[in-house]
Amino acid sequence: MKVVQKDDFESLVNDLIREDPREVVGVQSKDEKFVFDELHDSEDLRLDYDVTILPPKKYFMPQKEIVLEYSHADGDFDVNPVNEVESRIIIGVHPYDLVAIEQLDKVFSDVYEDENYLEKRKESILIGVDMQNVSDWCFAGSMGTATTDSGYDLMLTDLGDKYAVDVGSKKGKELMEKVESRNATSSEIEKVEKTKQELMDKFEKELDYSPDELPYVLEQNYENMEFWEKNSEDCYSCGSCNLVCPTCYCFDVDEKNELDMQSGVRERRWDGCLLEEFAIVAGGENFRENRAERYRHRYMRKGNYIYERYGDIACVGCGRCGSHCVPDIADPSRIFNELKEEIEE
Template sequence: MKYVILKKNKLDEFIVNLSKQKKVMAPVSKGYNNYAFEEVTRGGQIALKYIPTILPPKKYFMPQYETVVEYDTKDGKQNMEAIVEYDEMILFGVHTCDLAGIQSLNVVFSDRPKDLNYIIRKNKIILIGLECNDYCDEHASCKLVNNELPNGGYDLFFTDLGDFFLVHVNTWEGENLISLTKVFEPADDIHMKKREKLRAKKREIFKNEVKINPDQIPDLFDRSHNSKVWYKLGERCLSCGNCTNVCPTCHCFDVEDEINLDLKTGKRIRIWDSCQHESFAKVAGGENFRRKAAGRQRHRYFRKFKYPVDKFSRYFCTGCGRCSRTCMADIRLKETLDDLIKESI
């Protein structure tokens, strides 16, 4: 376990230094209490205190529009060339919920058949985490899924302790950044004790946000398949797909061919899709497996709290609260869970 510290007044130097080596992406303010990961070159551009960004950092791991194949059918050929689009970059200031989101995506895309585009891109991204000292807002449910503290998945991890950051060096890549930038100092006992104090305070602040023992959630969902809760959600849902687009673990996509005007060459792209759209489960012949919004909302929740537990032994809800925050119809994840619990008693 290696720890170093970065004095706050050296943050700018650190970011300037990093941005000379690679693209640096960090949370910046977009106004109206909205934030987004964008490229930065100075420390001052970064919003150190931010609520989860509109889109999670998954946009760098699986871009919204991604070319996967280029094809050529000239002269009767059937040539297809696999394409991997990637950018080397450093993500700074990733909260623990979003680190958990990236870990979930890693699990999905490493499962067979492996998604090489994702895996190659992931290996080009360096992750610098940032601890939350307090709740971002009332929508977060990070304690429910144990994401209020870091669970790995980063190269460096920053904890803001007043006039300095305590930095956990987790990987060789992280160590490399420390020695390259030359702005860090060794951490000693006083620094570590300050973090202990913060963690003790966090234990007081972060309490399970939903009245259920997390171990019992899959069981709750087992019993809730035909719950009235889903029908009520269905009436309220706009089917706009905002909840899945902003979710750090939703990863469904559509694949389209974009042909060139010569009608012979073109590319195959993948685009984010959403199970909340009415067209998502529509198949040839016009049949639709999830015709009603109720079934679509139920599917979304089961994809967070039931199916991934069966398949990967982890919740695919990271507690970030984005789905609740972005929903115009006020569909709130914590409320939905509360309603399911109330109904099942």
């Protein structure tokens, strides 16, 4: 573990902004919220934030992206794949988002390797930061995602006028060579551990049991339609919970032809299982037309389906879905706790 003075780290960030060919992205304040956006000065960087509106997955899986271009001119049909890759240094990723990105890495590497996602990941550097402030909706402490020891190139822990820096990769090591640093003392290492332990007392929301039990709890409640119908009664089917989630990866694909029908593009965009048209297939059949079934599917996917496939609980406890839900019915910690009570009665 290394130690860097904050002034030196800020100078490094400014040097990267001015001299490095890669885009430098960091967490910044916007209208009393926080967002990942391109940095123009280290003074704009807010590493004390609670949660961002959208997760950093948007840089590897953009909201919209063209994946293919095609044309039909002079009798020749030409098709070309498209992958707009930009090298980035992303600063200020919280542990729960790092865990989420590691999950997406598995998904987009499985069976069919998604080059559009994987190439963007390959060309990125992730600088994580341990949480200092916790949003009212976050329960990452219960999900084991409030801290992490993997998924980053560098991980910062605030120690007042300096950062403790854990180097997690060769790319992270190369970055550290650009800034003055020293080895952490034993007392500084102890302070890092103490800071992480004290963080656990800041979470107001929590899961009342181990997340390891979640797949079983959900499986036992699958046919409990009274529960799902009651809790989904006020759902607008707007998909906001899907769109802000760091582990949701569903997308739709559109073919967009030019008016002359001689050329066009294939575009993919974020989609969500709470949207009414999500499960419509050929012939117009909708196999999750019922709102309660869509609501149930979301929670089953987070705590059961992905676990069965990859061994991961796909809810990292960031709380974004709960905070963005207008009727206030999307808080996973409440639903998961009530589901446990259902099988204990």
